[in-house]
Amino acid sequence: xxxxNQITIAGSDLVLLICRLxxxxxxxxxxxxxxxxxxxxxxTSRWFQSIGMKPGTFNAWMAALSEIFCGLLLCLGFLxxxxxxxxxxxxxxxxxxxxxxxxxxIIKEGWEYVFILSIVSLTIAVIGPGNWSLDHVLxxxxxxxxxxxxxxxxxxxxxxxxxxxxxxxxxxK
Numbered sequence: 726x727x728x729x730n731q732i733t734i735a736g737s738d739l740v741l742l743i744c745r746l747x748x749x750x751x752x753x754x755x756x757x758x759x760x761x762x763x764x765x766x767x768x769t770s771r772w773f774q775s776i777g778m779k780p781g782t783f784n785a786w787m788a789a790l791s792e793i794f795c796g797l798l799l800c801l802g803f804l805x806x807x808x809x810x811x812x813x814x815x816x817x818x819x820x821x822x823x824x825x826x827x828x829x830x831i832i833k834e835g836w837e838y839v840f841i842l843s844i845v846s847l848t849i850a851v852i853g854p855g856n857w858s859l860d861h862v863l864x865x866x867x868x869x870x871x872x873x874x875x876x877x878x879x880x881x882x883x884x885x886x887x888x889x890x891x892x893x894x895x896x897x898k
Contacts, residue, residue, distance in 0.1 A: 734856070741855035745799050748845050752812055753796025759789035776822050777896030784893055791815055799849070802858020806869040809846035810882035816843040817886025822894060843882075850878030 759769040766785055773788070774781030795811030798804055816839040824836040831837045853860070853870035860866035869877060 738855040738857045741849070741852065742802075742857045744845065745802055745805070745849060745854060745858070748812070748842060748849070749796040749799030749801075749808075751796070752792045752799065752815070752842070756789040756792025756794075756796065759785060759792070777894050778818075778822060779893060779895045784889075788815060788818070799846070802854030802860050802866075803863075804869075805854040805858065805860050805866070806850040806874040806877040807881070809850035809874075809878035810880075810885065812846040813843045813878055813882025814885035814889065816840075816846075817883060818889050818894075821886075821890055822896075846882075847875065847878050850874035 760766050764771070766782075766789065769785040769789065770782040772781070773779075773785045778784040791811055792815060795808045795815070798808035799812070820836045820839040820843075824834060824839055827833050828835040829837050850869070851871060851874045853866050853874065855861065858866065860869065
């Protein structure tokens with residue numbers, strides 16, 4: 726029974742593609758900007774150092790490259806749950822180091838934005854990247870969705886973010 730109110734499989738694939746491209750391109754753009762925008766990687770390094778992510782240069786490069794890499798993987802729908810875990814890990818660090826004490830709303834630099842990027846990434850990992858993805862073409866998408874996707878993206882992402890914070894977050898008193 727297919728009515729005009731039901732989304733077809735192709736429609737679902739289109740929506741998942743749009744979602745993956747939106748989140749992936751946004752994350753990749755943030756990484757690109759850390760390297761080539763404003764103060765370039767030197768400015769990003771100084772800023773990372775100032776917020777307590779030490780050493781600043783190492784952490785700036787790791788954040789920038791992780792954002793670009795995970796963003797591109799999400800866009801391609803390749804190793805999607807692992808890409809989502811990278812986004813979640815990055816957002817955990819950003820949320821804790823920059824946004825946690827500024828309330829919820831992004832208008833005051835709160836944690837709203839990093840929360841939404843994390844939840845959408847987790848959702849993509851659980852639902853899967855759809856048929857219009859490299860995971861589907863390579864026939865690996867079924868192995869990394871559902872609860873597997875949840876634990877890969879959520880568990881690995883949160884663990885990676887907390888590990889990075891424990892190793893490198895040294896704010897001034």
